[in-house]
Every structure is written in structure tokens, then in C-alpha cells.
Amino acid sequence: MRTTLSISCNSLSETKTLAGCFASCLKEGFVIGLNGPLGVGKSEFVRFVICAACGDDTEVPSPTFTLVQHYETASGLPIIHMDLYRLEQPEDVLALGIEDSFYEAVNFIEWPDKMGAFWPVNAINIYWSFGQNNARTATITADKKFCEILNAAIIKAGLDAQYID
Numbered sequence: 001m002r003t004t005l006s007i008s009c010n011s012l013s014e015t016k017t018l019a020g021c022f023a024s025c026l027k028e029g030f031v032i033g034l035n036g037p038l039g040v041g042k043s044e045f046v047r048f049v050i051c052a053a054c055g056d057d058t059e060v061p062s063p064t065f066t067l068v069q070h071y072e073t074a075s076g077l078p079i080i081h082m083d084l085y086r087l088e089q090p091e092d093v094l095a096l097g098i099e100d101s102f103y104e105a106v107n108f109i110e111w112p113d114k115m116g117a118f119w120p121v122n123a124i125n126i127y128w129s130f131g132q133n134n135a136r137t138a139t140i141t142a143d144k145k146f147c148e149i150l151n152a153a154i155i156k157a158g159l160d161a162q163y164i165d
Contacts, residue, residue, distance in 0.1 A: 001143070001144045002141055002142060002143060002144065003141070003142070003143075003144045003147045003163060003164075003165055004139060004140065004141045004147075004163065004164040004165050005139070005140045005142075005147050005150065005151060005154075005161045005162070005163060005164070006137060006138070006139050006140075006161065006162050006163075006164050007137065007138045007139075007140070007154060007159060007160070007161045007162075008131060008135060008136075008137050008160070009135065009136045009137070009138065009159075010131075010133070010135045011134075011135075012044075014159060015041060015044065015045060015048065015136060016048045017157050017158070017159055018045075018138065018154065018157075018159060019045055019046075019048030019049040019051075019052055020048070020049075020052040020157065021150060021153035021154050021156075021157050021159070022049050022052075022150065022153075023049045023050075023052035023053040024052075024153050025146065025149050025150050025153060026049075026053060026073075026077065026079070026106045027077075027106070028077060028078075028103075028104060028105065028106065029102065029103050029104070029105075029106075030106045030107065030124060031102055031107045031109065031120050031122075031123040031124065032106070032107065032108050032109065032123065032124045032125075032126065033109050033112030033119070033123050033124070033125045033126065034046065034108060034109065034110045034111075034112070034126050034128065035111075035112065035113065035125065035126065035127045035128065036127055036128030036129060037128075037129075037130070040128040040129065040130060040136060041128055041136050042110050042126075042128055043062050043064075043083070043110065045126075045128070045138075046060070046081050046108045046110070047060040049108070050071050050079055050081065050108075053071075053073045053077070053079060054071050054072065054073050054074070054079065055074070058071065060081070062083065063081050063082055063083040063110075064083045064085060064086070067082060067083060067084070067086070067087075067096060068080060068081070068082050068096055068098065069081045069082075077105070077106060078101070078104060078105035078106070079105060079106045079107075079108070080098065080101050080105050080106070080107045080108070081108045081110075082096070082098065082107065082108065082109045082110065083110040083111065084109060084110065084111040084112065084114040084115065085110065085111045085114070087111075087114040089116075090114065090115055090116030090117060090118055092114075093114070093115050093118055094118075102120060112125070122143070124140065124141070124142040124143075124146065125140070125141045125142070126138055126139070126140050127139040127140075127141075139164070147163075151163075
């Protein structure tokens, strides 16, 4: 069963806090889609998650031109960050050789709609939108158990999330 959480981030600091909560919930095999308009903060959120999971000194360049960047946590969990903005058709994703990573790593994928029918139905989807005064809203649709674990971390961190459904 899937459910949806909505989290307002009124500052970059709150986005970083949300990323830390998200990093604490990561598991092998997660596929996370990041949706939203250009400039909304998708790459920045992933950068915060990777630094929280791999260490604050981790260099996290945008994968806009390389398409795929690889990282590893201290415990050995692989994290892959992909930016599919430049793909022209869904079949192009097959040339990236990422199929195994869907089982062996945590995958953050910007512009997941570019994957078309190749997008996993059980993926975690994050929709970022602009709010007032530079605020952002993250709307996360995922497995109910994941949302419950994430919501507990969010409450503990002092942020506010609301279930939509």
C-alpha cells in the first residue's frame, strides 16, 4: 500500500534537515525519483542526502553531463545519482547499464519521467514545488511503511509533515 507525505521546507536549512532524515532511512534497492521544475532544488536535496550518508566532506558534483555519479557510505551501501534530463527516449536509459543498481544500491534519479515504461512501479517519488518566499514543498509518495519511518524521523528532527491520503 502506498501513501503520500507533504513536507514544507521554508529554508535551505530545513531542506538539509529533511535530507538528513531521508538519509537515515536509506536501504539497498531503493529507487527514488526526483520530479519538479528546473531550479526547484532536486540536485541540492540529493547532495544533502549524499553528504549526510557518506560524510559532509563528500564532493557531490551534478550528474547533468556525466549522467551517473557513484558514491558509497561508510557501511558500504552504494548510492547512485542520475540526471536523465538529456535523454531523448526511454530506451536510452538501457545504455547506462543501471539495471543491477536497482537491486544493489540506492538510486536517486532526476527526471525519472524520461525512463517511460522502464520506471519501477514501487519506486519512491518526490515531487518538489516552489512555495512562497523561497520555500519548497516535497511531496513524497512511497510504500506506507517507508513513509511511517520517514515521518518518525521528520518529527524527531522538528519538521512538520502531513499525510495527504
